[in-house]
Structure formats: structure tokens, C-alpha cells
Amino acid sequence: MSLTTSTPAGPARAGEGTRSAQPGPLLQVSGVTLEYATPSHVVRATHQVSFDVHAADRYVLLGPSGCGKSTLLKAIAGFIAPTEGEMRLDGQRIHQPGPDRVVVFQEFDQLAPWKTVLQNVTFALLASRRMGKAEATERALHYLDKVGLARFVNAYPHTLSGGMKQRVAIARALAMQPRILLMDEPFAALDALTRRKMQEELLQLWDEVRFTLVFITHSIEEAMVVGNRILLLSPHPGRVRAEINSHQFDLHGGGGAQFQRTARRIHQLLFDEQHPQPGDEAEQNNVFWLRPNADGYFNISV
Numbered sequence: 001m002s003l004t005t006s007t008p009a010g011p012a013r014a015g016e017g018t019r020s021a022q023p024g025p026l027l028q029v030s031g032v033t034l035e036y037a038t039p040s041h042v043v044r045a046t047h048q049v050s051f052d053v054h055a056a057d058r059y060v061l062l063g064p065s066g067c068g069k070s071t072l073l074k075a076i077a078g079f080i081a082p083t084e085g086e087m088r089l090d091g092q093r094i095h096q097p098g099p100d101r102v103v104v105f106q107e108f109d110q111l112a113p114w115k116t117v118l119q120n121v122t123f124a125l126l127a128s129r130r131m132g133k134a135e136a137t138e139r140a141l142h143y144l145d146k147v148g149l150a151r152f153v154n155a156y157p158h159t160l161s162g163g164m165k166q167r168v169a170i171a172r173a174l175a176m177q178p179r180i181l182l183m184d185e186p187f188a189a190l191d192a193l194t195r196r197k198m199q200e201e202l203l204q205l206w207d208e209v210r211f212t213l214v215f216i217t218h219s220i221e222e223a224m225v226v227g228n229r230i231l232l233l234s235p236h237p238g239r240v241r242a243e244i245n246s247h248q249f250d251l252h253g254g255g256g257a258q259f260q261r262t263a264r265r266i267h268q269l270l271f272d273e274q275h276p277q278p279g280d281e282a283e284q285n286n287v288f289w290l291r292p293n294a295d296g297y298f299n300i301s302v
């Protein structure tokens with residue numbers, strides 16, 4: 001599928017948030033429990049988590065360390081099967097990895113060090129056997145240009161900065177034109193200035209390409225800036241606490257009163273014992289709680 005297809009999420013960030021005119025979700029996560037079996041016991045990473053991701057969403061999973069964010073991403077990627085519940089992409093049950101879901105990780109060593117920047121990107125395209133070398137090269141150059149690395153196509157990874165390596169990983173992922181781009185704390189290992197620049201670039205890229213993004217972060221501020229919706233997960237094992245609309249925030253709103261209020265509210269929700277009740281305030285802050293569903297937890301909002 002082309003990433004340049006127009007999407008139902010609306011043309012501008014400021015205009016997002018209306019769900020009524022949209023078709024069904026691209027990704028449906030329904031009551032998903034994820035566990036690891038160790039030799040001595042079973043570790044439950046998430047408990048009955050549900051959420052929907054629509055085409056062109058920038059959907060953020062936010063929660064404390066150990067709440068199962070990475071495990072959820074691995075399950076969406078098809079590496080882990082739920083012990084309860086199911087995940088569907090375009091209505092099809094996810095049961096294995098596929099080129100329709102590509103992951104960008106935090107680590108800088110996700111590139112093959114013996115390949116040039118260009119070869120790193122074309123390799124994934126050629127391995128998927130979807131195109132020949134000429135087309136793969138053309139597409140790789142297109143996305144490397146989009147992430148500002150046109151001058152570095154013949155460089156080797158060890159000659160690049162951390163931010164540049166992440167740009168290569170993002171270009172490689174986008175070149176695959178996945179249905180969903182999965183990012184697991186992609187900027188966490190970068191210094192603060194580079195991280196901010198990468199957030200800005202990611203949003204610019206999204207403006208151009210309108211890919212669908214599922215993005216993991218520990219940072220409340222990063223979640224608010226990158227995401228149009230944020231799923232808040234409780235501490236281990238991760239359960240859904242709330243879902244928040246954050247499309248109204250951008251990189252320039254960090255110092256604003258509304259941004260700060262919402263950040264504080266998210267912090268309370270993540271770390272306070274007292275959970276919100278249906279009908280609580282917060283609507284003034286454009287934070288919308290969901291009513292508990294039949295299972296008693298806060299499910300999908302908006």
C-alpha cells in the first residue's frame with residue numbers, strides 16, 4: 001500500500017480528533033494479555049489491554065518502566081502471541097511477523113555495520129523480494145533524502161552520529177512502506193537537543209507521508225508532542241488507565257499553560273493511586289476519560 005494515500009485523519013494536526021467520519025480501525029487490540037514463561041514462573045506483562053489505532057494515527061503507548069509497552073509492540077509486530085485476546089490488522093488476525101509492520105528500536109546498532117547507509121536500506125527491500133535492485137535503490141534514495149541523509153548514502157554506520165543512525169533506521173522502515181510503523185523509544189538514547197530535532201523531523205515526515213505510527217515512550221512531554229492519542233498504562237502488569245487526545249499539542253506548546261496542565265494530569269494518572277472516575281473534570285484540558293467498560297477499566301476514549 002502506498003504511504004501517500006490520503007487518510008481519514010484529516011490534513012492538519014490542528015484539525016484532527018474527529019472520529020465519527022472514519023472507517024474502522026486499522027489495528028484492533030482486544031483484551032490482550034501477554035505473558036512470558038520463565039523456568040520458575042509466568043510473568044504477566046499486560047492484562048486485558050484494548051485499544052484501536054486508525055490509519056494515520058500517531059498513537060503513543062505511555063507508562064512506567066515494566067508496564068509492558070515493549071511487549072505490546074512485539075506482539076503487534078507478531079513476535080509474541082497473546083495468551084488471551086487478539087490483535088487484528090485490517091481485520092486479519094496477527095499471528096506472525098510481516099513486512100506490513102516494521103519496528104524501529106532505540107539501539108543505535110540496528111544497522112549492519114558492514115553495509116553502507118544505502119545498502120542498509122536496500123537490503124531490507126531486496127530481502128522482501130518485492131522489487132528489483134533498481135527500484136529498491138530508487139526508493140531507498142527517496143526516503144534517505146526525506147530524512148536528510150542524501151549526502152551520506154555511501155557512508156558506513158560507524159561514521160554517523162546517533163541521530164543519523166536513527167534517521168537511517170527510520171528511512172529503512174519507511175522505505176518498506178509498512179501498514180504500521182512501530183517505534184520503541186527511538187529517541188531515548190539521544191541527547192536532549194538531538195531528541196527534540198528528531199521529534200520535529202518525525203512530525204514533518206508524518207506531515208508529508210501520513211504513515212500510521214505506534215510509538216513507545218517514557219516521556220510525558222514526548223508523548224504529547226509526538227502523539228495525536230496517548231494510551232496510559234498502569235504499572236506492571238500493564239492495564240489501560242485512560243486514553244487521551246493530544247492532537248492539539250506540538251513542539252512549540254511545551255511552555256503553554258494547557259500543555260503543562262495536561263502533562264500534570266497525565267503524571268497524576270500514571271503515578272497516583274487515585275484513578276479518575278467517569279465524569280471527572282479534565283474535559284477543560286481536552287483530556288477525555290472513557291467510561292469503564294464492562295470489565296471495569298478505562299477503555300478507548302475520544
Ligand SMILES: Nc1ncnc2c1ncn2[C@@H]1O[C@H](COP(=O)(O)OP(=O)(O)OP(=O)(O)O)[C@@H](O)[C@H]1O
Binds near residue numbers: 036044064065236
Ligand atoms: N524475555 C522476558 N522474559 C521474562 N520476562 C520478561 C521478558 N521481557 C520482559 N519481561 C517482563 O515483562 C514485563 C514487561 O516488560 P516490557 O519490557 O514490555 O516493559 P516496558 O514497559 O517496555 O519497560 P521499559 O519502559 O523499562 O522498557 C516486565 O516485568 C519484564 O520484566
